[in-house]
Amino acid sequence: MTTSNSKISPESDGRRQRTERSRTAIIEASLSLLEEGILVPTAQQISDRAGVGIRTFFRHFEDMNTLFEAVDDSIRSHYEMLILTGDRNGTLEERIDHAVDRHAAVYEQIANIILSAAAQRWRYDVLRKNYARSQRGLRKDLDNLLPEIKDLPQSTREAIDAIASFEMWNRLREHQGQSKRSTISIVSSLLKTLIIQ
Incomplete structure (x- = not known):
């Protein structure tokens, strides 16, 4: 018999997908700002462009160094x-x-x-x-x-x-x-x- 622990619930899977979408949006927002000539974008500018809150930004990237690595x-x-x-x-x-x-x-x-x-x-x-x-x-x-x-x-x-x-x-x-x-x-x-x- 399969236990519930071995399955990924739809709710958990949906959360994971939202997390990945947010992370991707932040990376793409960073690139978008750079391509527009904003060479030193702030975390707030990137969050605004990505459509996520600043707290979400720092949940994904502890600092700008980790963001640049992902970019x-x-x-x-x-x-x-x-x-x-x-x-x-x-x-x-x-x-x-x-x-x-x-x-x-x-x-x-x-x-x-x-x-x-x-x-x-x-x-x-x-x-x-x-x-x-x-x-x-x-x-x-x-x-x-x-x-x-x-x-x-x-x-x-x-x-x-x-x-x-x-x-x-x-x-x-x-x-x-x-x-x-x-x-x-x-x-x-x-x-x-x-x-x-």
Whole structure:
């Protein structure tokens, strides 16, 4: 005979589903605010956008650090796939173009998320770790796509990473007013100058 303890009651299952919906709503609200350019959203702003009370927010996330970790978990596979997909064949010149195109796709989609992390990295350990992991991932991807750069002098390699970085991309796009197409052209040209001997 099955005891009632081994079954999940409809009431309990409904509670669990509501809990999961609230948690998802909070994560999606955080992303929505960031995408709109609110780079340092408060727990209250996020709760309001998610349509939940502030107490519900803190039942799901004990602090902003745990929220940022959940947000990163929810989007990481998407932006990592953007980097890793695309054509990895061709001449060195073609592969440089492919690398810049892939980075551009990521930078354009998650620019405000990166800027938010940069603005708050000093405060939250999870953001520092996520940023460091992303930098290692981008460097590794360049190594895989452009193995020729491993044989270049260290100072040249560091310059390559700087040129391929989000910081360079953001400066050209936001501070110097370049279009996406123009920025891709500038970054590709600089990388080719350094890499193609």
